[in-house]
Amino acid sequence: MAYTLTVEDVKSVYMGAASDAAIQSVIDFVALADDCLDSNSIPDAAQKLLKTYAVAHMLTVQEGGGVRSESDMDGESVTFANAFNKAGLGMSQYGALIGGMNGYSCIAAIMDKPRRSFNVVNY
Numbered sequence: 001m002a003y004t005l006t007v008e009d010v011k012s013v014y015m016g017a018a019s020d021a022a023i024q025s026v027i028d029f030v031a032l033a034d035d036c037l038d039s040n041s042i043p044d045a046a047q048k049l050l051k052t053y054a055v056a057h058m059l060t061v062q063e064g065g066g067v068r069s070e071s072d073m074d075g076e077s078v079t080f081a082n083a084f085n086k087a088g089l090g091m092s093q094y095g096a097l098i099g100g101m102n103g104y105s106c107i108a109a110i111m112d113k114p115r116r117s118f119n120v121v122n123y
Contacts, residue, residue: 002034003047005055013094014056016063023055029110030054036106046103054107057094 007023014023030051037047089095089108098107 002031002038003044003051005030005048005051009048009052010055010059013052014059016056016059018059018063023059026055026058027051029058030107032110033106036109037103040103040106042103042106046101050098050101050103050107053094053098054111057089057092057098058111060092060094 005027007020007027010023010027033051033054037050042050089098089111098104
């Protein structure tokens, strides 16, 4: 049975300003990986860490991902596309940590979906 992640689990790692309700919403989304994690026999301790980092990753990206610009020693402004200049799970330190863990593919499967758009046509 999959590890049940709590808001407190996430707060022990994530230091952002998200509300408990926002954290819980992301926890509920990340729970979509539970069947995959269980079917691949990922132990509870690893599931807790994977899911905690996944929630922290999503909240970090939602907030803007960290440092966007800074000044160098000469006072020149340096701007970054995102903190890690990458996409997907590479957009935060939490996502980068997930990439090296057993069970990574279960988390990636729910997060790295291609973006699709659709139009509603009324007749």
